[in-house]
Amino acid sequence: DQQVKQNSPSLSVQEGRISILNCDYTNSMFDYFLWYKKYPAEGPTFLISISSIKDKNEDGRFTVFLNKSAKHLSLHIVPSQPGDSAVYFCAATDTNAGKSTFGDGTTLTVKP
Amino acid sequence: KAGVTQTPRYLIKTRGQQVTLSCSPISGHRSVSWYQQTPGQGLQFLFEYFSETQRNKGNFPGRFSGRQFSNSRSEMNVSTLELGDSALYLCASSETATNEKLFFGSGTQLSVL
Numbered sequence: 001d002q003q004v005k006q007n008s009p010s011l012s013v014q015e016g017r018i019s020i021l022n023c024d025y026t027n028s029m030f031d032y033f034l035w036y037k038k039y040p041a042e043g044p045t046f047l048i049s050i051s052s053i054k055d056k057n058e059d060g061r062f063t064v065f066l067n068k069s070a071k072h073l074s075l076h077i078v079p080s081q082p083g084d085s086a087v088y089f090c091a092a093t094d095t096n097a098g099k100s101t102f103g104d105g106t107t108l109t110v111k112p
Numbered sequence: 113k114a115g116v117t118q119t120p121r122y123l124i125k126t127r128g129q130q131v132t133l134s135c136s137p138i139s140g141h142r143s144v145s146w147y148q149q150t151p152g153q154g155l156q157f158l159f160e161y162f163s164e165t166q167r168n169k170g171n172f173p174g175r176f177s178g179r180q181f182s183n184s185r186s187e188m189n190v191s192t193l194e195l196g197d198s199a200l201y202l203c204a205s206s207e208t209a210t211n212e213k214l215f216f217g218s219g220t221q222l223s224v225l
Binding site for chain 2: 006009032034036041042043044045046049089091093095096097098099100101102103104105
């Protein structure tokens with residue numbers, strides 16, 4: 001039973017356009033959501049997060065949207081840059097249990 | 113502050129052997145989590161320790177075990193290695209018990225031949 005799903009294994013966008021990465025979850029106990037970025041041969045690094053009491057959080061070119069009723073999370077990158085090319089992992093945390101569950105990742109390629 | 117340090121960086125073992133991986137968290141972080149990454153499988157949760165106690169455990173066989181020391185350093189052990197254990201093993205630390213934000217090491221790439 002996969003509790004966090006990223007249905008798109010890969011996404012390719014043109015430089016300057018918007019990248020939208022999606023994530024769905026099933027466990028209602030998740031109360032904190034994050035996006036991590038991973039380059040080859042490195043560990044994931046934190047990108048942006050959102051608490052379950054909010055529906056939007058913005059940080060520069062990155063915005064995360066949370067739709068609790070749909071149990072859906074999305075990451076918008078505007079404008080996309082070639083340096084954004086990486087694997088993006090969606091993560092959902094049950095802070096009471098102290099446990100984070102990750103999706104399978106989406107490989108984003110931004111073409112110059 | 114130094115980041116999360118994992119050793120060794122690369123490891124080659126043969127089936128049936130055992131292996132121990134080490135993780136030093138960021139100074140002051142008391143929570144350590146371990147994940148396994150295989151191609152197409154994302155990050156699979158192994159276990160999480162806080163103040164030397166295992167609080168959470170993933171769905172891995174008993175061959176996978178871990179521990180945390182009083183200085184928060186953690187080790188993960190895999191006994192009787194199988195070919196399918198080949199993966200990148202990632203350690204992450206957090207400054208809070210709720211683990212909202214994880215800081216990852218670069219991982220140990222384990223190859224089982």
